[in-house]
Amino acid sequence: MENKALIAMSGGVDSSVAAALMLEKGYDCIGVTMKLFQNEDVYVSKEHSCCSLDDVEDARSVAYSLHMRHYVFNFSDDFAAQVIDRFVRAYEKGLTPNPCIDCNRYMKFDLLYRRARELDCNYVVTGHYARTAYDASTGRHLLLKGKNKEKDQSYVLCFMTQEQIAHTIFPLGEYDGKEQVRELAQKYGFVNAAKHDSQDICFVQDGDYGSFIEKRTGKTYPSGDFTDLEGNVLGTHKGMIRYTIGQRKGLGLSLKKPMYVFRKDMENNRVILADNSDLFSQVLTAGDFNWISVGQPQCGEELEVTAKTRYRSKEGKARATLLPDGKVRVVFDEPQRAITAGQAVVLYDGDIVVGGGTILGEV
Numbered sequence: 001m002e003n004k005a006l007i008a009m010s011g012g013v014d015s016s017v018a019a020a021l022m023l024e025k026g027y028d029c030i031g032v033t034m035k036l037f038q039n040e041d042v043y044v045s046k047e048h049s050c051c052s053l054d055d056v057e058d059a060r061s062v063a064y065s066l067h068m069r070h071y072v073f074n075f076s077d078d079f080a081a082q083v084i085d086r087f088v089r090a091y092e093k094g095l096t097p098n099p100c101i102d103c104n105r106y107m108k109f110d111l112l113y114r115r116a117r118e119l120d121c122n123y124v125v126t127g128h129y130a131r132t133a134y135d136a137s138t139g140r141h142l143l144l145k146g147k148n149k150e151k152d153q154s155y156v157l158c159f160m161t162q163e164q165i166a167h168t169i170f171p172l173g174e175y176d177g178k179e180q181v182r183e184l185a186q187k188y189g190f191v192n193a194a195k196h197d198s199q200d201i202c203f204v205q206d207g208d209y210g211s212f213i214e215k216r217t218g219k220t221y222p223s224g225d226f227t228d229l230e231g232n233v234l235g236t237h238k239g240m241i242r243y244t245i246g247q248r249k250g251l252g253l254s255l256k257k258p259m260y261v262f263r264k265d266m267e268n269n270r271v272i273l274a275d276n277s278d279l280f281s282q283v284l285t286a287g288d289f290n291w292i293s294v295g296q297p298q299c300g301e302e303l304e305v306t307a308k309t310r311y312r313s314k315e316g317k318a319r320a321t322l323l324p325d326g327k328v329r330v331v332f333d334e335p336q337r338a339i340t341a342g343q344a345v346v347l348y349d350g351d352i353v354v355g356g357g358t359i360l361g362e363v
Contacts, residue, residue, distance in 0.1 A: 004028045005123040005169065006116040008108055009063065009070070011055030013185045013192050014127030014172060016062040020188050021171040022125055023066055030119060031063035031070040034107060036079040037203060058192045065189065075111060082106035084203060088213050094266040095342030096244040098156070098311065099201055105159040113164060123169050128153045131173035131351075132165050135293070141165040143292050143353040148177045155311050158346045158356025159290045210242035224269035226253060229262065229278070237271045240264055246279055246338030260338075280335035284309070286328045286345045289357030293349065297322050305347040305354055307332065309339050320347055320354075328357055 005027045007019040022029050033056050056072055063070035083102045090097035108126060116124050129146030130153050141162050146152040160168070175181055178197075185193035204212045214220065221239030228234060235253045237243065242250070247261040251273075262274035297303060299322050306315035307330055317333040330345055339359060347354035 002122050004119075004121045005030070005125050006112070006119060006121040007031045007068070008112060008124065008126045009033050009059040010127070010198075011058035011062075011192065011195075012127065012198065013178075013182060013190065013195055014129075016059070016127075016190050016192060017181050017184045017188070018125055018127045018171040019062065019068065020066060020184070020190075022169070023068070027123075029066075029068050029125075030121060031059060031066075031068045032112065032115070033059040033070070033072045034079075034112060035072055035074045035076060036103075036107070037076050037084075058195070061191050073112075073115060075107060078111055079103070079107060084216065088216055090342050091209065091213055091241045092217075094240060094264045096340045097342045098344055099203075100156045100311075101159065101344055104156055109157075109160055109164045109168065113167070116167075123167050124164075125169045125171065127172055128157060128170050129172050129175070130154045130157055130170045132168060132170065134166075138294070140293055140295075144173070145348070145351045145353075146170075146173045147175065151177055154353050155308060155344065155346050155356075158292070158344055158353060160292065161290070162292075165292070210239060213241050214239075222269060224271070226251070226271050226273055228259070229272065229274050234259075234273060240266060240269060240271065243271050245340040276337075279338045281339055282332045282335050284330050284339050284345060285323070285360045286330065286357035287326075287360050289326070289328045289355060291355040293352045293354050299324055303347070303354065305349060307345055307347050309336055309345050309359060310343055313337075315348060318347075327360065 005022050007015065007022060007029050009015045009019060009031045011033065019029060019031060060070050083099050083106065086102055087097050087099045113124050129148060129151040131144040131146060133142040133144055135142055143154055143157060143160055143165055145154045172181060182193055221241050223236050223238055226234040226237050234255065243261050243264060245261055248258060259273040260276055260279055261271055262278055263272045265272060301322060303320045305318055305320050307318040308315045316336055319331050321329045323329055341359050343359050344356050345359050346356040
């Protein structure tokens, strides 16, 4: 069991190369592809999905070429409950969720991890660009950024537990980037060596979240007013689910100057617009916080960290404090743009992930 690994194979080049690297290191590997949905169930074509029949066949082909066992697990019911429905409920509440975080949290490193244990595998292996380590001085298992900071995916892994990190391997974490990985895929002769990366949200085609949510729920979300900060009506929006903080494009308005979504007033069905300069703030609170590199700090203890509030945002210097109710207050040295409830805030100490939680709003 110590040398046995379950490889999460999506059919993409990253997980395929991860499998080959684990075999080269002498691990006894089992390839597993998670079937998360039927394409017609989420209104997408196979070209835009990471879970299509073609992807399953690509994963199976790679496993066959590597002489690995390969299984397909149907997790569609769990994916619907833990990822898609969470996504829909969040938008209905005026939040902007990150379903990739939920997929990692509830599918790959929970459900799939439990299946790995049932198959007597000591490790789960994925193609994420991240790294793990062990700090003997603290007895903590660490999650670290990938070597290539442009490809780093530690942000979407911020809810991993100590046990999960201890039993996870990220073979691509030490690699410089995608081209290096594609070169390895070509060397191995994989059928998917030149395959395009999947889109960020696999179950929403072309980024049209509003249409997806309406189809999923069967509801029509009412139009309402766009207003400025003074309450002046600027136009009519097409339903609150279609907008997120910081958005400028797709408003359908002809304005005298650029304006951005500042806030969503769910109670009054209003989307409030403002200048870009109004989107910057320095303070947020986060809940459901997961501490990784440290145990839960003392209430009121202040940690000096860097933090990011979106996957593609830059880190900013900040101070994080645990509040009496278990929430975490993060104060940035410099204002950050469009801090958005529902996204994750992830704290770092250099390359080390200190922890992460869900943004609740500004304080």
